[in-house]
Amino acid sequence: MAALVLLVPFLTAAPPAFAAPEDGPRVTACAAADAPQGPRLQVTVTGARRVAGNATITLYGPRPEHFLASRAYLARQRIPLRATSAEACFALAAPGTYAIAVYHDENDDHDFNRTLIGMPAEGYGFSNDAPTVTGLPAFADVRFTVPPGESRMTIRLRY
Known part of the structure; x- marks a missing residue:
């Protein structure tokens, strides 16, 4: 249980739909x-426990110190859930190393909600389906390489 409490800072801010660090590659919706x-x-997000709210998909660049840091992401898309899965497409300026964090914003309040004891109240997941058994995954576990052309990533929500 203590391990999941470390998810408390995960995506707590509600920045604009797309924000890019000055030194990061340009990324938009396709x-x-x-x-x-x-x-x-x-990006396909699967396993929503109910059809409500949105899947918030946040894309990070190659710098480990930017992963899950407030407003240090390259792009974010909020996809309304019309089924227990959702899809988003990111147009990237270049191939490279990226990482993804996602959460199911069930009440559509643009916040990753937690219980009174700090446990996640909404589903979450990471690229490579990185485990969160002992807290947040390491950047090495979530990073992946995007080659030229088209790529796909599927992330399963955990509750």
């Missing part, structure tokens, strides 16, 4: 008019 011409990353 459907954006100004989407970069680089690789496309299709």
Whole structure:
């Protein structure tokens, strides 16, 4: 139980839909008019316990110190749940190393909610389906390489 309490800081801020650090590559939704011409990353989130709210998918770049840091992400998409799974597409400026954190914002309040004792009240997951047995996963466990062209990543929500 103490291990999951470490998820308390996970995605607590509600920054704008897309925010990029000055030193990070440009990333947008694939459907954006100004989407970069680089690789496309299709992300599927599965395992929502109910059809409500949205799946909030946050993409981070190659710097371990930016992973889960407030406003240090490259892009974020909030996909309304119409089924127990959701999909998002990210247009990337270049191939490279990335990481993803996702949560099921069941009440659509743009906050990762927790119980009174600090346990996650909403589903969450990470790229590579990295385990969270002893707290937040290490960046080495969530990072993955996006090659040129199209890539896919599936993340299963945990509750």
